[in-house]
Amino acid sequence: MSAPAVQLHVYDHHVVMDNGILQVTISKPDGHVTGIQAHGIDNLLEVRNKENNRGYWDLVWSESGSPGTTGTFELHEMEENLDFKNGQFGAGVAKKKGFCGIGLEMKLGGGLITKFVEIMKPWIKGSSFNVIVENEEQVEISFTRPWDVSLHGKLAPLNIDKRYIMLRNSSGFYSYAIYEHLEEWTGFNLPQTRIVFKLRKDKFQYMVVADNRQRHMPLPDDRLPKRCKELAVPEAVLLVKPVEPEFRGEVDDKYQYSCENKDLQVHGWICNEPAVGFWQITPSYEFRSGGPLKQQLSSHVGPITLAMFLSAHYAGEDLVLKLKQGEPWKKVFGPVFIYLNSLLDDNDPLWLWQDAKEQMLIEVQSWPYNFPASEEFPKSNQRGSVSGRLQVRDRYVSDENISANCVYVGLAPQGEPGSWQRECKGYQFWTKTDTNGYFSVNDIRVGDYNLYAWVPGFIGDYRNDSVITISEGCDIDLGGLVFNPPRDGPTLWEIGIPDRSAAEFYVPDPDPKYINKLYINHPDKFRQYGLWERYAELYPEEDLIYTIGVSDYSKDWFFAHVTRKIDDNTYKPTTWQIKFHLDNVDQSGTYKLRLALATANVSELQVRVNDPTADPPVFTTGVIGHDNAITRHGIHGLYRLYSVDVAGSQLVAGDNTIFLTQTMSTGPFEGIMYDYIRLERPPIF
Structure with missing residues (x-):
């Protein structure tokens, strides 16, 4: 049939x-x-x-x-009358009526009006x-x-x-x-x-984002003022009188369920009676x-x-x-x-x-689909492909080129190395290499691109300098490509793993009053609310000190370099120390400190060497970042890489200290996450 x-x-x-x-x-x-x-x-x-x-x-x-x-x-015609006083349209009035008044202020003169013709809707x-x-x-x-x-x-x-x-x-x-x-x-x-x-809230109450991120969820009623307490982050609430008692004492925050583009292919809800899924x-x-x-x-x-x-x-x-x-x-x-x-x-x-x-x-x-009727959506035969092989050359790691094993390689609009992570106007096309570094990017829209990649285990970004022009039906073989990651000399010491994430560092258990039960004993424990507050509890007086060769970054390096709370309205900058020993120093040479950041939010990172009061510092990033990854439970935001020259004359044979100061401190949410830190000796020729 x-x-x-x-x-x-x-x-x-x-x-x-x-x-x-x-x-x-x-x-x-x-x-x-x-x-x-x-x-x-x-x-x-x-x-x-x-x-x-x-x-x-x-x-x-x-x-x-x-x-x-x-x-x-968008500003649309209003669907019912509202009252306006003194020409001011308030968001509170709009919310009560089921509208949204965000950003809308009408200068209509004094007095009271009872009819208005335009309203903002999403x-x-x-x-x-x-x-x-x-x-x-x-x-x-x-x-x-x-x-x-x-x-x-x-x-x-x-x-x-x-x-x-x-x-x-x-x-x-x-x-x-x-x-x-x-x-x-x-x-x-x-x-x-x-x-x-x-x-429908009466039917869909079980949410699934991934195999290990699924659960029975609170009701929207639980986020109403009488049933919850607002927390420091606007989207987060503490459920104090939920409809279902099992959720009492939990935090609900939509950002706890965020996903990376590469993993966000299917998600949705399940209704139990009848058993129906919406995906x-x-x-x-x-x-x-x-x-x-x-x-x-x-x-x-x-x-x-x-x-x-x-x-x-x-x-x-x-x-x-x-x-x-x-x-x-x-x-x-x-x-x-x-x-x-x-x-x-x-x-x-x-x-x-x-x-x-x-x-x-x-x-x-089935992608790209063959059924959309718009000519603006090209079919597979109207697109092109690019293939090649990517290897890594780092002579301080291996004398031979290293295959870029299971690495993301992609085409994105032309730009600087790493510009793909800030690109939002055009299209991007990504794939992963095989174990030997071979790749094929298929079904690419017609246009001009650069080819980009990054390789876990190595810092920096790869970009092929050639402009790649895709035409209908083309199949371009780029042959062998070699990524030379930033490197001046051999590694003296390193902290972390260069993978654009702070996940390998110490993520504390959450405050018991800020729990999402899903993330208890979960690999993504960084998704719990309020972890930034734990730093001041762990380091109430003195800041973090990490000793090379003794400390363990999975236990001793806090995942986020944040401010310290002094009282309800006062926060102070924090300075972390990296202590290390050098048997000898090339006084005439230049050492290189590599600072790879996983995220930054309204932060300034200053670097000093062996003098915590040096002015000016050896290096400063200036004020950087609006990633908000710390408060939104993301273990990374935008990747940033800084290479700092350290004169050999600033180091001594024996014990040395690098001071990392995050200077911004107007609130709890300013901070950075490190991806990886490395100190290199002057080059060996």
Whole structure:
């Protein structure tokens, strides 16, 4: 018996895509997903929410030249009257009414007004609806929102085309969007864009992000003021009177469930009765910002599941997309797949997660899809490929070249070595080498790129100096490539592992009053809330001292170099010491101190040698970073590498000390994480 044909039903204010397995209802012409009926549930989305607050695309934007990572939502017509006093529109009023007033202030003069016509909402609201494909095998529909100068200040200067696809005999649907900024339009910043799905809280209460990151979750009600206590980080709350007593005393924070792009391929929720899974599958991260290691939000209490495309999380302003006037830009985000599954028998509901992972592999193998109708999404035969072999040459490690074993190699827009981690306008294409360093990057969009890589175990970034031009159907063999990591001389000593993460260092147990039970005895214990406070408890008077040859970095090197809390409003800088012995010193030579940082947040790292009061210091980074990885439970943010010259005359034969001072101390969240530190002797010729 053949599967039912796909049908599209068009009504005055909504459309329905139906393939006999599920029915998806979308508002018209707005383009918001208002209902998903499947597997015995009449609507998987939160029916208590307004229809425009269930499944939607949204963005955050700001005017060109605006600093930071924040912005405003889109300005739309209001849906009900609000009261405004003294011309000031407050976010508190907006929240009570179910709107969002972030960043909105209207100077309307004195007095009280009782009618207002515009309000900020996160979602992208379409203004026209079109059928792109409609046949028995496939339906593809489009909701477009054009821009012109009359919308200046209200909407981000973009033409946006949101699309939804349903295929025959498919237990799910796809969505993608095309964003376009024309050359003549005003510039602007785009810190974030994504798809949001808000599921029924009475049904979806078990969340899965990974094999070892899944659990029964608190309810959104538990985050209401009477049931929780706000913590120092706005997104984190302590559950004090949860609906279900098992969650009492736990911390809930959406950032505890973040994932790196390379690992964020499938996540979602399970309903037990009936046993149904809701999964967001991203088969490729070519359209996501920041490369393989960029961390994104996934699913969190709501129940909410996200498809993040562009965000400044764990990076700061470096990953805010900034377009200037006169700069044309176009990008396709997606498609991503919303997959729904159910049990066929009395199996454990967790089988739904195993099935979702299998479906994810099917989607990955099908990429790039051959069914999206837009010419902006090239098929496989319209793309190209690049292959080669990467080796590492470090004569102080081996006389022979070393194969870059299982290393990420990728093509990204042209830039400096390592620029891929700050890139957000174009596309990136990554793969991993085999054990001998051979690689093949396939299905690359037409364009000009550089080839990048980094090799765990070695510091620095590789970039091939040649511009690689991809044309349709090309197959470019780059042959043998050699990465020469930064190195001047032999290693005198080292701390940590050069892998762009602080995970190997000492991560303390959390304060018992700030527990997420998922991460007790978990390899990702750094995801617990408030770990930065443990430093002052472990080092109440004197700062960390690490002795080469005696100390163990897994026990004696705190994972984050943070401030010390003195009282509720006072913090002070901290200075860590590295003590080491030299039998002899080349007084005329130059030693090299390599400082690889895993993250930095509003920090200044100063280096002094054998004199803790030297002014000026031997080296300073200046104020760097807005990664926020420490407070958002990420063990890394952006990678930074500094090479510091240390004159031999500053060292002595015998005992020496390097002083590392993090000078910024206005609050608890300024700090850095080290990836790796190494001192090199002057070169041997």
